[in-house]
Amino acid sequence: xxxxxxxxxxxxxxxxxxxxxxxxxxxxxxxxxxxxxxxxxxxxxxxxxxxxxxxxxxxxxxxxxxxxxxxxxxxxxxxxxxxxxxxxxxxxxxxxxxxxxxxxxxxxxxxxxxxxxxxxxxx
Numbered sequence: 001x002x003x004x005x006x007x008x009x010x011x012x013x014x015x016x017x018x019x020x021x022x023x024x025x026x027x028x029x030x031x032x033x034x035x036x037x038x039x040x041x042x043x044x045x046x047x048x049x050x051x052x053x054x055x056x057x058x059x060x061x062x063x064x065x066x067x068x069x070x071x072x073x074x075x076x077x078x079x080x081x082x083x084x085x086x087x088x089x090x091x092x093x094x095x096x097x098x099x100x101x102x103x104x105x106x107x108x109x110x111x112x113x114x115x116x117x118x119x120x121x122x123x
Contacts, residue, residue: 011055011100011107012039018098018109024049028083036079040098048091050080052115055100064099065112070119077118093118 001009016026019042027048028041040051052072054064073095080093097115101108 007057007102008053008055011102012053014055014100014107014109015040015051015053015098018111019049019051022111031079031083033079033082033086036075036082038076038079038083041083043091044094046092047094048080048084048089049094049096050076050083051096051098052076053098053100055102057102059101064101065097065110065115068097068115073116074119 012029016029019040020026024042024044026040026042028038031038031041038050039053040049042049042051052068054067056064076095080095083089084091084093094114095116095118097112099110099112101110
């Protein structure tokens, strides 16, 4: 495991701790469908929360959440649809981003609810 993977894993663990601390129920971590992955799937009251975690130790190249581009959003939407279908869930979905900044041994988690919305394809 390289340093980037280690930092990412630690950031995801911090994000899970944060979500649990505000009352979310963690349903899945690193759930895969085909070549798509959802970092965290949680339940917040009546919502299924599909959460992408971005961890950085510097903002030299931008805020962590800026790295959730349109393609990543499409992949998350596809994977979320597959999860809902596979689990036969009838919950409203929400897409959140957890931006985790590492400073030495300390982490700061920023939670962006409704970070993006599913994009409708125009035929």
